[in-house]
Amino acid sequence: MSNPWTIQSGKICVLGSLNVDLTVTLERFHQPGETITGKDFHTFTGGKGGNQAVAAAKLGMDTLMIGCVGADDNGRMYKRVLGDLKVDTQAVEETDEAPTGVALIEVDEKGENRIAVVPGANALLTCDLVSRHQDKLMACDVCLMQLESPVESVNHAAALLRRAGKKVILDPAPARPLSDALLFLCDIVTPNETELEILTGMSGQTEEQAIEAAASLLKRGVGDVVLKRGAKGAIWVSRQGARVIPGFKVDVVDTTAAGDSFNAGLAAGLVMGFPMEDAVRLANAVGALSTTAAGAQAAMPSMERALELVEGA
Numbered sequence: 417m418s419n420p421w422t423i424q425s426g427k428i429c430v431l432g433s434l435n436v437d438l439t440v441t442l443e444r445f446h447q448p449g450e451t452i453t454g455k456d457f458h459t460f461t462g463g464k465g466g467n468q469a470v471a472a473a474k475l476g477m478d479t480l481m482i483g484c485v486g487a488d489d490n491g492r493m494y495k496r497v498l499g500d501l502k503v504d505t506q507a508v509e510e511t512d513e514a515p516t517g518v519a520l521i522e523v524d525e526k527g528e529n530r531i532a533v534v535p536g537a538n539a540l541l542t543c544d545l546v547s548r549h550q551d552k553l554m555a556c557d558v559c560l561m562q563l564e565s566p567v568e569s570v571n572h573a574a575a576l577l578r579r580a581g582k583k584v585i586l587d588p589a590p591a592r593p594l595s596d597a598l599l600f601l602c603d604i605v606t607p608n609e610t611e612l613e614i615l616t617g618m619s620g621q622t623e624e625q626a627i628e629a630a631a632s633l634l635k636r637g638v639g640d641v642v643l644k645r646g647a648k649g650a651i652w653v654s655r656q657g658a659r660v661i662p663g664f665k666v667d668v669v670d671t672t673a674a675g676d677s678f679n680a681g682l683a684a685g686l687v688m689g690f691p692m693e694d695a696v697r698l699a700n701a702v703g704a705l706s707t708t709a710a711g712a713q714a715a716m717p718s719m720e721r722a723l724e725l726v727e728g729a
């Protein structure tokens with residue numbers, strides 16, 4: 417399968433949310449009205465944007481983060497974490513109008529999660545904030561975005577990037593219907609099966625249905641669709657056809673941020689000049705390895721570790 421858009425080198429920008437995750441591990445999820453005793457409680461850095469930036473940095477990528485935190489302890493702590501990983505935080509603004517975003521996360525024994533997010537300062541990642549950092553955004557080759565930030569800002573950034581010939585990868589999470597105008601600006605969209613159904617209004621239950629639903633996004637202007645399927649791997653759907661790319665078996669502890677890590681792996685692979693199919697294989701490995709420890713970011717792998725898994729398969 418030919419790959420029309422391999423990027424040869426470059427810097428990754430992540431535009432998105434920065435949350436502090438308040439994570440409880442439980443034997444099982446509780447029912448409405450029921451109180452149960454959890455096993456552990458931890459505070460982690462998270463948020464889909466921050467997770468993608470940390471995963472990219474851990475893979476050794478030159479990474480810029482564009483986001484907004486509160487002028488509070490959580491915000492300062494998050495910027496320190498990013499700085500320690502050499503993520504460029506010059507475009508992470510601090511606001512005193514809202515606190516740093518927070519996510520309440522439950523993780524059950526199988527490593528599955530349930531998440532409730534209070535956006536806080538993430539809601540202030542406005543079009544103006546994006547414009548203030550346009551020069552830094554334009555110095556990047558590929559930009560990863562998600563939907564925990566205002567959609568107008570995602571749209572604004574995508575339009576600037578398209579005009580400059582830069583690549584946009586949109587992780588449509590949390591899912592919501594999107595305009596054709598935004599989809600047209602996306603080189604790659606990376607939904608999971610549930611997100612695909614919400615985006616298209618079509619069932620993605622079987623492989624055939626999922627491919628058909630993904631193809632409907634191509635008709636609406638998306639460049640390529642890479643469907644994330646957790647342990648099953650991914651399906652790359654392009655105008656040339658569909659390719660199933662199997663996942664990797666690992667011991668799962670916590671699936672939080674597996675999708676975020678997948679996106680970082682995909683962007684890293686493309687920036688390193690991998691053909692799309694190999695970049696998706698790398699993304700599968702990065703996503704899988706990220707699930708092997710508690711918390712969103714703890715088990716995100718180095719490039720060496722991810723390639724070991726790919727090559728050992």
Ligand code: RIB
Binds near residue numbers: 437464533564675
């Ligand atoms: O994708 C996982 C992330 O979703 C968590 O880190 C949480 O902050 C929510 O944004």
